[in-house]
Amino acid sequence: MITKVENEPELIPEIRDRLIPRRRGAIRIGITGPPGVGKSTVTSALARRAVDEGHRVGVLAVDPSSPFTGGAFLGDRIRMQDVLGEPRLFIRSLASRDGHGGLSPATPHAADIFDAFGMDRIFIETVGVGQAELDVMTTADLIVLVLQPGTGDVIQTLKAGIVEAADLILINKSDLPGTDILLDSFRFLFDISTRPKDKPQPPVLSASALNNKGLAEAAAEIERLIGDFVRSGRHREKVRARLEHEIREAVVHRVWDEFAALTGAPEAIRAAAEGLVADGQSPYPFIRRLAARVKMERREQKSEPDHER
Amino acid sequence: MITKVENEPELIPEIRDRLIPRRRGAIRIGITGPPGVGKSTVTSALARRAVDEGHRVGVLAVDPSSPFTGGAFLGDRIRMQDVLGEPRLFIRSLASRDGHGGLSPATPHAADIFDAFGMDRIFIETVGVGQAELDVMTTADLIVLVLQPGTGDVIQTLKAGIVEAADLILINKSDLPGTDILLDSFRFLFDISTRPKDKPQPPVLSASALNNKGLAEAAAEIERLIGDFVRSGRHREKVRARLEHEIREAVVHRVWDEFAALTGAPEAIRAAAEGLVADGQSPYPFIRRLAARVKMERREQKSEPDHER
Numbered sequence: 001m002i003t004k005v006e007n008e009p010e011l012i013p014e015i016r017d018r019l020i021p022r023r024r025g026a027i028r029i030g031i032t033g034p035p036g037v038g039k040s041t042v043t044s045a046l047a048r049r050a051v052d053e054g055h056r057v058g059v060l061a062v063d064p065s066s067p068f069t070g071g072a073f074l075g076d077r078i079r080m081q082d083v084l085g086e087p088r089l090f091i092r093s094l095a096s097r098d099g100h101g102g103l104s105p106a107t108p109h110a111a112d113i114f115d116a117f118g119m120d121r122i123f124i125e126t127v128g129v130g131q132a133e134l135d136v137m138t139t140a141d142l143i144v145l146v147l148q149p150g151t152g153d154v155i156q157t158l159k160a161g162i163v164e165a166a167d168l169i170l171i172n173k174s175d176l177p178g179t180d181i182l183l184d185s186f187r188f189l190f191d192i193s194t195r196p197k198d199k200p201q202p203p204v205l206s207a208s209a210l211n212n213k214g215l216a217e218a219a220a221e222i223e224r225l226i227g228d229f230v231r232s233g234r235h236r237e238k239v240r241a242r243l244e245h246e247i248r249e250a251v252v253h254r255v256w257d258e259f260a261a262l263t264g265a266p267e268a269i270r271a272a273a274e275g276l277v278a279d280g281q282s283p284y285p286f287i288r289r290l291a292a293r294v295k296m297e298r299r300e301q302k303s304e305p306d307h308e309r
Numbered sequence: 310m311i312t313k314v315e316n317e318p319e320l321i322p323e324i325r326d327r328l329i330p331r332r333r334g335a336i337r338i339g340i341t342g343p344p345g346v347g348k349s350t351v352t353s354a355l356a357r358r359a360v361d362e363g364h365r366v367g368v369l370a371v372d373p374s375s376p377f378t379g380g381a382f383l384g385d386r387i388r389m390q391d392v393l394g395e396p397r398l399f400i401r402s403l404a405s406r407d408g409h410g411g412l413s414p415a416t417p418h419a420a421d422i423f424d425a426f427g428m429d430r431i432f433i434e435t436v437g438v439g440q441a442e443l444d445v446m447t448t449a450d451l452i453v454l455v456l457q458p459g460t461g462d463v464i465q466t467l468k469a470g471i472v473e474a475a476d477l478i479l480i481n482k483s484d485l486p487g488t489d490i491l492l493d494s495f496r497f498l499f500d501i502s503t504r505p506k507d508k509p510q511p512p513v514l515s516a517s518a519l520n521n522k523g524l525a526e527a528a529a530e531i532e533r534l535i536g537d538f539v540r541s542g543r544h545r546e547k548v549r550a551r552l553e554h555e556i557r558e559a560v561v562h563r564v565w566d567e568f569a570a571l572t573g574a575p576e577a578i579r580a581a582a583e584g585l586v587a588d589g590q591s592p593y594p595f596i597r598r599l600a601a602r603v604k605m606e607r608r609e610q611k612s613e614p615d616h617e618r
Contacts, residue, residue: 013596016593017594020592240586247595250592252561255565259605265557269557273553280330281330282326282327282330283552283555287563290560291560292608298602
């Protein structure tokens with residue numbers, strides 16, 4: 001079904017009609033962070049622990065497809081294999097959008113498919129740089145930011161903006177020097193800074209995923225955060241916001257497709273751009289005329305009021 | 310004018326009507342790369358050299374506004390000061406979108422404003438992580454990727470996807486150990502890999518911006534790339550593609566605004582999402598009904614054919 005969603009997007013409405021009523025509120029945990037900090041190892045370890053705790057677990061791994069390699073870097077997937085052979089765990093990699101590290105547009109659908117098929121913990125591991133980190137903020141319920149000591153000061157990390165979105169910061173490779181300084185720096189920064197009220201300061205933990213140290217504590221902390229998240233109503237609000245976003249995007253698409261079919265807008269725009277480069281004029285007169293080319297009228301419907309389906 | 314564009318987006322059409330005919334084809338050079346590699350120092354140095362070569366130079370610096378600091382990290386701006394006091398150089402910082410490192414939506418307008426006011430070299434320095442790197446790919450004509458030795462292997466760097474978009478790779482802090490290995494690694498990788506035909510392998514240079522080493526070579530290489538870029542017609546194509554994108558976005562917005570005004574779509578969507586969370590049903594029946602609520606008709610226009618303005 002994930003392959004269908006990836007390759008035949010025209011089937012998405014039908015698939016979603018069947019899928020959405022079967023969802024059971026699985027929690028989506030985004031694992032993000034800069035390249036090289038060990039996100040895949042952390043994801044494998046957390047996924048295995050969730051299985052041991054009785055959860056059914058799905059892992060979505062963004063697979064960077066680069067012209068340099070002609071496909072995936074296999075390293076991450078090979079490491080993921082050490083958690084395979086477990087029926088309560090399903091791992092799926094997704095091609096990255098445009099090869100620029102963004103999550104595949106199929107990612108939220110794939111998470112819903114996992115959910116509908118009975119998985120209750122879904123880990124989404126992003127390539128860690130670029131669009132993916134922003135995408136994961138909207139797709140995931142909780143975000144674990146993985147860092148490692150010794151790769152730059154805290155200020156540089158904060159600059160990336162992702163720290164503000166993190167629900168848990170995990171300093172991996174805690175056997176390396178600099179772990180304590182990094183932990184102290186975050187704690188100091190959190191002491192002197194403010195966050196939006198609905199977003200408490202994230203706990204900062206250290207671990208060494210490769211040596212299996214600190215992961216029990218991280219996994220327990222994640223479960224505690226999930227409990228808070230559900231009880232506080234933030235989970236419901238996240239589900240609602242994602243649905244609102246999906247509806248809006250779908251309606252905008254349909255409206256634009258109808259407009260484009262009536263006016264031939266894509267070709268007209270291409271021709272106009274070509275002409276405008278040549279004569280160096282503003283595009284706005286064309287924009288105004290093109291938008292005015294269609295007359296819209298509200299159609300009277302005999303159907304139910306707005307808030308019903 | 311940049312402040313107007315930032316704060317009063319409703320003025321953009323009028324501003325662009327006046328601005329676009331005054332543009333003279335300035336070259337936009339994006340400076341990007343991971344946090345901490347010295348992008349600001351490199352940008353300062355390249356901007357100063359461009360001034361010395363007789364260019365009028367604009368610098369746009371994305372200013373990460375973070376809840377942690379209550380505003381800008383001042384480091385970058387302070388370092389930029391050492392190139393100020395020069396009338397042929399204008400530096401402007403722009404707030405980052407959503408505080409997540411994305412370029413401000415005002416960035417392409419600010420670049421056009423610089424262009425219309427006579428600057429012919431525009432450097433756009435991005436915060437280096439997240440959305441900004443993707444934004445800069447569409448806004449900039451040429452992209453300089455700044456890296457430094459010793460912060461992770463080449464594979465990890467390649468994973469980020471930005472390498473494929475780079476026109477020049479500059480290894481800064483070349484006084485640090487590992488510079489030669491990093492240079493060799495890139496050269497080896499470029500030997501064994503393929504790139505799209507319209508995008509040659511980028512030159513890889515090393516420099517130490519702080520010690521003013523290697524920058525003359527980098528600046529000369531950038532000018533050589535600019536020459537190729539203009540002569541090959543890629544510059545014209547980039548200008549055309551940006552214009553096409555601008556027109557499309559503006560028309561989509563206008564069409565959606567009209568649809569939303571007729572149907573009250575934003576409120577209806579919010580109410581529908583709330584109801585759907587409660588009953589767990591698919592949103593597609595609502596999506597189909599909302600899209601069908603408006604009848605579109607082509608309006609006959611007495612005006613010119615499509616490709617004229």
